[in-house]
Amino acid sequence: KVRQIFGRPFVEGGCPNIGCNYQDARGDQCDGCGKLVNAVELKNPRCKICGQTPKLKTSNQFFIDLPKLEPLLHHWIKISSPGWSNNAQVIARSWIKEGLKPRCITRDLKWGVPVPLDGFRDKVFYVWFDAPIGYLSISKAYTKDFLKWWIPERGTEVALYQFMAKDNVPFHSVLFPCMLLGANRGYTTVSHIMATEYLNYESGKFSKSRGVGVFGTE
Ligand SMILES: [Zn+2]
Ligand SMILES: [Zn+2]
Known part of the structure; x- marks a missing residue:
């Protein structure tokens, strides 16, 4: 459960985008306003599967500038x-x-295309x-x-x-x-x-x- 905030599609919460009050925004995009979302900025984030509040954990990721x-x-x-x-x-x-903001292009998930770089092979691409x-x-x-x-x-x-x-x-x-x-x-x-x-x-x-x-x- 601790890691689920990184499985962003499994996190839902209030949309952080100004002017949007959508409550079920996903960890990567809001269906209310259509804009992209940073999972860590969701209001009252919750796990879509068990409803618990995900905990934040620090990890190194790649971003596109x-x-x-x-x-x-x-x-x-x-x-x-x-x-x-x-x-x-x-x-x-x-x-x-x-x-535009830098956008995270990797995830700590098991499913996906692995990052082909030593030290990061346990990560996959967004x-x-x-x-x-x-x-x-x-x-x-x-x-x-x-x-x-x-x-x-x-x-x-x-x-x-x-x-x-x-x-x-x-x-x-x-x-x-x-x-x-x-x-x-x-x-x-x-x-x-x-x-x-x-x-x-x-x-x-x-x-x-x-x-x-x-x-x-x-
Ligand atoms: Zn929104
Ligand atoms: Zn959960």
Whole structure:
């Protein structure tokens, strides 16, 4: 139980974002306002499984320095966002308007992709750090020429379209582009983010993690 605060999806509490009173915010994102959350900032945090108050424990983690990448991201969003759906533009802009914070990209969990570095191999990557890298690896599984799309030669134009629910926009408009821009290898970034609105169920948002909706077992 002591460690569960680090299994952030298992921690819930009041949203710490100003203007949002959502009480069931998750340890990584609030379903009320859609913004990202730092688990340690949740108000009245509780374990989703047993209801107990998690204890804080210190540990070393890796962060992506989003503030350092902010000027690059600003410039990139200005150029790229005209091709995005309106809600994606609004979400991305509201994000950078508040200023970016360093974002923790590792977790003390058993399940996940292990960090490939001595001294840290018992940690795994945060899902939204490793999941978008899957866009590259799935292309690589399809063709050995995948870099023609992901690091195109000069003069080759690649258009990358991504379709998602709007709660995934921050990861595709801020986090993943920052990873690619920060790598500085000329990676293709998304040109068209197509975000859909939520589908509601009994006046709440459908959510698999929160058990709101109709599932295959019912
Ligand atoms: Zn919120
Ligand atoms: Zn518990």
